[in-house]
Amino acid sequence: MSVRPLVLVIAPGDEEYRGYCLEQVADAYDVAVITTGPLTWETPYVVDHETVGDFDDVDGLIAAAAAVAGRRPIAGVLTWNESHLTAVARLAEHLGLAVTSVESVLTCRGKAAGRAAFARHGVPSARSVTATSLDEALAVADEIGFPVVVKPAAVGGSIGVIKAETREDLAAAYAFAARGVQLHGGDNASVLVEEYLDGEEVSVECVTVQGVTTAVAVTRKELGAQPLFEEVGHTLTAGDPLLETVAPIAAAAVKATGVTGGIQHVEMRLTATGPRVIEVNGRIGGDWIGWAVWRATGLSLPRIAADIATGTAPDLAPTRGQSVAIKVLYAPESGTLTKRSIVPGFAETAGWVHGPAWLMNVGDQALLPPDGDLDSSRVGLFATYADTLDLAVARRTATANHITVTTSGPGPSTGDGVRQAARTRPGRPALPGRRRRPAVGNRTPAERVPLAGRPPAAQPRRPADLPRPAGRTPPVARSGPAVVDPSPPRPDRGGVVEGELRRPHAGRDHRCGHRHLHHRRRIQSNHPSRRPRTGRVGGVAEHRLRVA
Structure with missing residues (x-):
């Protein structure tokens, strides 16, 4: 018999999203799992198994654990x-193995309870009020002031979260949030109306041991166009200097909830007045964020979670210093998924691609927001990694340009991914559905326009180690090294696309001490042969290249 401690994992999830979690726990512990059906992908990692009819049936969990x-x-x-x-917190408490209280878990799960806890402990957050009817929501929004955010009180994954710019938008926004509650349930069936926080969104990945919280990484999020808050990508860098700023606030937020042990995924916005907390999630972040922490720093959050659960002191010393860029692949429009693929051999040859993992199969129906949610609109995801953030993002773009995702439609919702879905405000008619050619990042190599056939402004330099598809003409040589600007792209305005190449002013520093970038080209045509290489996947722009 093995002498390793046995860790009981409830609801290990699917292999595509959470397979790495079970694998990393099994590297250090013997694992038993409780699922709702027979073992499939979990088999190589487990030594024991029980089933339940419903994960939220505490009595059933207790019997299976017994x-x-x-x-x-x-x-x-x-x-x-x-x-x-x-x-699971109730089960752990019953077994005498709890690392935090059930009450603290409920505080994290209930967004209203979390906001109240932040207010009591002086943690900077957003004003938030529960509304049980549209009339109450209107009264609250008038008091807070528009714009406001309307969301389910206890549903994760940005499901049902929407921004209402004006009073006229609120009725549809409230209905959208209420629908998220109905479809996905949760510990609280109410809706929240909150102050809108403007600024970059990040998450702080934390480890709490016996009431002491350590922030180990910060994830910078890339969101789709408003009014929705769909997460379309993430970047994470070991030793990000932002961590020093957000770590104390994240730790204060965790303490305010009463959590004393485990892993926390603390979301916040970097506003003009400083970081303000959105919520504390008492688990490892989704979208492979836990994997990104491991790839960038060497710290395995699943292994650390198991250490804490068994009373073992975790080692929080980083062993790596890399950067990771994650891309979530959305369907280009609602309809039947007809193709999802990556050019054969690309990922294996590159050696720095993780995935892609496919969340939909050909023939599945894709339904984009606002009619659908992340479960119905996401086709897959992948990640790239490198020693620097610029290179990781550039590699993500190169990978996106080797991926094809197409749908035949239109379906119930229209639009090219998150960008199109979010252009339609709640309560206003959607744009007429039509079948579109796949976006730039979704085209096959044969469909893409060679770089040599594009105007000079659309020919960015590439890092030397990025594989180039066969037959593609190298870009014209230009002076100055190519660097990647990882900031989110500006949306297209009125058919005018901003050119992405800018040059230093005569190679001299400006008086402010920065390299003065100018000669920005504006390309007036939207024809594919005249688009800058923004590396779009599922209608979501990737990044900008510039020469510095």
């Missing part, structure tokens, strides 16, 4: 599934 414990002692209990945190 069956496992009858064969071998359980050293720790954990889950990384947001929906089942409360039930």
